[in-house]
Amino acid sequence: MSAEGPPRSRRTAFIALAATLAIQMFTSLAATAPAVLAPELARDLGVAPQWIGVFVGLVYLGAMLASVASAGFIDRFGAIRVSQVCVLMCAIGIALVGSLPASLTGLLVAAAVLIGLGYGPITPASSQVLTRTTPPAQMALMFSIKQTGVPAGAALAGAALPVAALAMGWRTALMLVGVLGLGVIVAAESTRRRLDTEHVPGKAFSFRVIVERLKLVARSPALAELALLSFGYAAVQVCLTSFLVVFLHNALGWSLVACGLALTIATIGGVIGRIFWGAIADHVLAPRRTLIVIGLLAGLCGLTMAFATPAWPTWLVLPVTALFGATAIGWNGVQLSELARLSPQGKAGAVTGAAGFITFSGVVVGPPLFAALTSWTGGYRTGYLMMAVVSLAVASALYFRTRIATVRAAR
Numbered sequence: 200m201s202a203e204g205p206p207r208s209r210r211t212a213f214i215a216l217a218a219t220l221a222i223q224m225f226t227s228l229a230a231t232a233p234a235v236l237a238p239e240l241a242r243d244l245g246v247a248p249q250w251i252g253v254f255v256g257l258v259y260l261g262a263m264l265a266s267v268a269s270a271g272f273i274d275r276f277g278a279i280r281v282s283q284v285c286v287l288m289c290a291i292g293i294a295l296v297g298s299l300p301a302s303l304t305g306l307l308v309a310a311a312v313l314i315g316l317g318y319g320p321i322t323p324a325s326s327q328v329l330t331r332t333t334p335p336a337q338m339a340l341m342f343s344i345k346q347t348g349v350p351a352g353a354a355l356a357g358a359a360l361p362v363a364a365l366a367m368g369w370r371t372a373l374m375l376v377g378v379l380g381l382g383v384i385v386a387a388e389s390t391r392r393r394l395d396t397e398h399v400p401g402k403a404f405s406f407r408v409i410v411e412r413l414k415l416v417a418r419s420p421a422l423a424e425l426a427l428l429s430f431g432y433a434a435v436q437v438c439l440t441s442f443l444v445v446f447l448h449n450a451l452g453w454s455l456v457a458c459g460l461a462l463t464i465a466t467i468g469g470v471i472g473r474i475f476w477g478a479i480a481d482h483v484l485a486p487r488r489t490l491i492v493i494g495l496l497a498g499l500c501g502l503t504m505a506f507a508t509p510a511w512p513t514w515l516v517l518p519v520t521a522l523f524g525a526t527a528i529g530w531n532g533v534q535l536s537e538l539a540r541l542s543p544q545g546k547a548g549a550v551t552g553a554a555g556f557i558t559f560s561g562v563v564v565g566p567p568l569f570a571a572l573t574s575w576t577g578g579y580r581t582g583y584l585m586m587a588v589v590s591l592a593v594a595s596a597l598y599f600r601t602r603i604a605t606v607r608a609a610r
Contacts, residue, residue: 211393215332216341218390219325220348222282225383226318227352229289230258232376233296233311234441235356235462238448238455239369244299244307254311255441255566261315263559267413269320269552278324279391283384285324288317290380297373319559322535323552328394330539338540339486343477343532350469350528353440357462361455412553421541422550424600425534428490429558431593432530434565435497435586439465439527441566443520446579451509451516464517465524472529480533487601489533494594497526501587505580527590 233240233254241250265285272281292314299306325345333341363372416422443462447453453461476493480486500523507516535551542550569582 212332212334212341214390215328215394216345218279218387218394219282219328219345221383222286222387223321223325223345223348224352224355225286225380226289226321227349228356229293229314229352229376229380230255230318231353231356231440232293232360232373235360235444235459236364236369236372237445239364240296243369250307250570253567253570254307255437256563257308257311258315258318259437259559259562259566261312262319263315263556263563265316265319266323266552266555266559269323269555272320273324273327273552277391277394278327279387279394281320282324283387285317285320286380286383286387289314290377290384292317293373293380294377297370297377319555320552322555323549326535326539326551330542332394335540337481339480339533339536340474340477342536342539343473343480346532346535347470347473349531350440350466350473350524353528354463354466354470357444357459357466361459365456412549413556415543416550416553416557419541422538422554424597425538425541426554426557428593428597429531429534429554430561431589432490432494432497432527432534432561433558434561434568435501435527435590436531437562438565438569438582438586439523442569442579442582446504446582447516450579451507451511457513461517461520465520466528468521468524469528472525473532475525476529477532477536480536486533486537487597490530491594491598491601493526493530493533494590494597497523497530498587498591498594500526501583501590505583505587527586 237250240246269281276284292310295306295310295313299310326342329341329345360369360372360376363375416426440462443465444455444458447458447461448455472493476489480489483489484492500519503519504523507519538551538554569585572581572585573579575581
């Protein structure tokens, strides 16, 4: 097999996109489900609502570790096979949350880490598949469409789980999510023969290889810049999806169903945003300039949400959440396509996994910090101000670095 992999036929590209999108949607659904049902879980299990920040941090701690180690497994077993195992881990983890009695809430730690270990390798695995099957001129758009699986999964969680929890209880709702994962595994099996074409059975793993992959990113200023950008943007993204329901329910007095609707609107905004920004990066603005615009708009949304009160009408809050989703969630496809484009030949999965270690580091830090700020201050304003400051700071830093690089190139 050549280094370039299988022919980039339209049919193969479509199958690759459909398979990776479905897998991404499910793992996002599983990772988001506890945050959507946080008020119900907190009441029944006897924990504070802010516990969701710790839970989400543990999910992404597992994801961070799994992401950087994932390339070796992908090389040995194939991207689709690794993805199937990851879906199974997420399904078991979310079913564990749904089955926990109040006396064993300590097992939430194990469930969170297990979900994270399943979530982490999904992006490197899909990047390896899409890089081999996507026409170069459509990279940003196709990666962005695949990454819509993240907000789409969260949107599904926000729309369906509150209603299901009211109808049959939150535990049953989470168990059904686990069953859905089994269906995704079965469906993905039909794509393995076409898409898992470059794995090397029996390939050995080593810690040295993991270190070398991190060095690969660190040695390239462009790759390192994109990885560091993802640290800040990912922290803001996961704070938005993790705390929006709790914020609207506890601070603004919205019902659980209304909160779920707001999360759905925000994540649908993220779906639209990822496709929109991918098209913009391919045809209108350079990818880095697109990422700057995204960060500036997300920062403005964070400032607006910081000053929201119960007196604000619904028609004012929902458009802000939609725009916040379109920006704070919409950046990822553009960033991933740039990582893939700048990666050495055949190293897209390794580079994405190593950069994902940095991305998930931001996700690990963001939710616990947001939870700590709200606990210390007794309100959610400081948490949203933190999100605004991070978005604006990252966008500004990227702008000035881009300007400096442009001036140097002109000389």
